[in-house]
Amino acid sequence: MSREFTPKVVTANDLIEGDAIWLTEDDGWTRDIAQAELIEDEAHGQLRLLHALSQHSVAVGAYLAEAQLGEWGPQPVHFREIFRTRGPSNHAHGKQESA
Amino acid sequence: MYHYNDFDTAFVRNRVAQFRAQVGRRIDGSLTEDEFKPLRLMNGLYLQLHAYMLRVAIPYGTLNSRQMHQLAMIADRWDRGYGHFTTRQNIQYNWPKLRDVPDMLEALADVGMHAIQTSGNTIRNVTADHFAGAAADEVADPRPVAELLRQWSTDHPEFQFLPRKFKIAVTGAEADRAVIRAHDIGLRIVERDGAQGFEVIVGGGLGRTPMIGKVITDFLPQADLLPYLEAIVSVWNLIGRRDNKYKARIKITVHEHGIDEIRTLVDARFAELRPAFSGVDQQILAGIEAQFAPPPLRAAPVAPFETAYAKDPVFRSWADTNLTAHRDPQHAIVQISLKAHGATPGDASAEQMRVMADLAERYGHNELRVSHEQNIVLPHVHKADLPLIHAVLQQHGLATANIGLISDIIACPGMDYCALATARSIPIAQEIATRFDELKLEHEIGDLKIKISGCINACGHHHVGHIGILGLDRAGVENYQITLGGDHTQTAALGARTGPGFPAEEIVGAVETIVQTYLDIRSSREETFIETFRRTGMTPFKSALYPDKEAARDAA
Known part of the structure; x- marks a missing residue:
């Protein structure tokens, strides 16, 4: 039996800046995961990923990442994805600077 | 240079x-x-x-x-x-x-530098003993050969699409400061009957499948170096496992075929290649060697050093820890620690880089080295200048007296930066260094090398750390495995796993337990951690780390 689908977001790195970005419902990209589209259907997820992979001039290395609905919108689940939303732990650089 | x-x-x-x-x-x-x-x-x-x-x-x-x-x-x-x-x-x-x-x-x-072949399946930057040209125990400066290899391997048309990356390290001394036994090819300059040549070690490497390199020849005449290395890389290029990324490094090729078969294949290929090397490479090498002529060392009294050493305990502590004997007794090799307690191992601010550059220009014959241990070296400093240098380093957070001690930790960038990492390395290094600084124990502990990697690719050399720490992802949580008994030197050895890993919040305590066990069981203050481990084996450390398991076994 296949595993039950768990909610996802589509994420990638920005081509120019190199930082983490997330796909929004209106086909845009956001630097705030809470603004991302939370995907709750597996087939829809694959379509959204295909769309993201076609965005050569914006996004690099798109993939589906586990997420869950939080108070303000989607939140990351795995610690790697949590780090991508804020930046490194040894310097206050990356997204945590503007948070 | x-x-x-x-x-x-x-x-x-x-x-x-x-x-x-x-x-x-x-x-x-x-x-x-x-x-x-x-x-x-x-x-x-x-x-x-x-x-x-x-x-x-x-x-x-x-x-x-x-x-x-x-x-x-x-x-x-x-x-x-x-x-x-x-x-x-x-x-x-x-x-x-x-x-x-x-x-x-x-x-x-603009300054004669580049980023070519620092990635990809090519021959990477050739590394060398960071004390090259200055060490008292050296047969010859390995850098001219390393430079020759840089020129030979850069954009080499046969070696731009290798099965995997390929790393070469060179040393000119018996004491191995370049980890040559954990490289695809390790070279050691040796002398035989008055002629210089190389001991050639092949098939070493860390990563997913760590291996200590094997000697393919114990004496290769100097003039045969390029055709012989070309033969090694060429043989591997042909028979290396391109079908499986994880089996593609030459260590696996050597392991699967055996060193004797590899030697036979390399000898055959060498016989084909050797005639094509007409001696131009040796002319080029001679030209390079001339550029690495030793700097003119000044002769002057070392009294300022001796006075500061006698009067200033902070200077004395730094001198005892961060200086190494130079081949000239009036000079010293200075290691500038990039491991201030709580700082990121290997990081230097732009201001610190400028301070070190200025010190090298003024007192160090314009030369700096980067060590694989992630510190900076001033290789040729007159001892009389050391008190001034120390004072400047102090003003810029660069005078930490901890070279070779427990807080002089190698750590890869880990999941704070690296896309391949499975856990963070930097915070673990910071916490261990901070903890042992608080305990004021590190000089008492003495020589102890901790090396931390944030994934099995082992950029942090954890397999050859006296204490190695490997960060993994265990069911979505950072978890750290410990190995003990690794050695990166001429007595290279891979560490053995202690047992189950530790969560991030327990890893510093686990290291403290290991160190306390060492302090309790060492035969004398002179017996280093690695010597104690070799004498006692894993058992006392395991018992201390996993007391519940030991108690359960005793009860059974």
Whole structure:
């Protein structure tokens, strides 16, 4: 039996800046995961990923990442994805600077 | 030191121009990422967790002051005001923007530097003993050979699409400070009957399947070096496991075929290649050697050193820990620790880079080294100048007296930066260093090398740490495995796992338990951690780390 689908977001790195970005419902990209589209259907997820992979001039290395609905919108689940939303732990650089 | 000739300069400038055009085509959409990725990797540009990362080659870890100043300028102008010195004697910038990278490469070319072959399935930056040319125990300076290998391997047409990356390290001394037994090829300059040649070690490496290299020949005449290395890489290029990325390194080829079969194949290929080397390479080597002539060392009284050593306990502690004997007794090799307690191992701010560059220019014959242990070395300093140097280093957070001690930790960038990492390394290193500084025990503990990697690729050399720490992802939580008994020197050994790993919040306590066990069971203050481990084996450490398990076994 296949595993039950768990909610996802589509994420990638920005081509120019190199930082983490997330796909929004209106086909845009956001630097705030809470603004991302939370995907709750597996087939829809694959379509959204295909769309993201076609965005050569914006996004690099798109993939589906586990997420869950939080108070303000989607939140990351795995610690790697949590780090991508804020930046490194040894310097206050990356997204945590503007948070 | 080597200075670029017209060919080098034109080659590097041409590569910058090519890459500038490639970046332009990527941004305007003419190139897809699949097309662009191999091009950027050939020029040292990675895409990591939070940003691009540019890895700049520091050939055999040698820099002059002007180059260090330029690295500082690049850090300030296009990055976040710091750089990270790596276990491969390189420097990495963690925050470049894609559009800026061609300008960064142009600025490197201005001082005879580049980022070529710091990534990809090519022959990577050749590393060397960081005390080369200064050490008291050296047969010969390994850097001319390392430079020859840089020139030979750069853009070598046969070796641009190897089965995997390929790393070469060279030393000229019996004491191995370049980890040559954990490289694809390790070279040690040796003398036989008055002639210089090489002991050649092949098939070493860390990573997923760690192996200690094997001696393929114990004496290779100097003039045979390039054709012999070309034969080794050529044999591997043909029979290496291109079908499986995890079995593609030469260590697996040597392991699967056996060193004797590999030697036979290499000898046969060498016989084919040798006639093509007419001796031009040896002429080039002679030209390179002339550029590595030892600096003129001054003869002067060392009284200022002796006075400071007698009167100033802080200076004395630093001198005892951070200085190494130079071949000239009036001089010393200075190691500048980039491991201040609680700081990121290997990071230097642009200001610190400038301070070190200025010290090298004024007191160190204009020369600096990057050690694989992620510290900076001033290789030729007159002892009379040491008190002044120490005072300047103190003003800039660079005078930590901990070389070779428990807080002098090697750590890869881990999941704070690296896209491949499975856990963080840097905070673990920071916490261990901070903890043992609080305990004021590190001088009592003495020589103890902790090496931390944030994934099995082992950039942090954890397999050869006296205490090795490997960060893993266990069911979505960071977890750290410990190995004990590793050794990166001429008595190289791979560490053995203690048992189950520890969560992040327990790993510092686990290291403390190991160290306390060592202090309890060492036979004397002179017995180092690794000596104690070799005498007692794993058992006392395991019992201390996993008391519940031991108690359960006793009860059964």
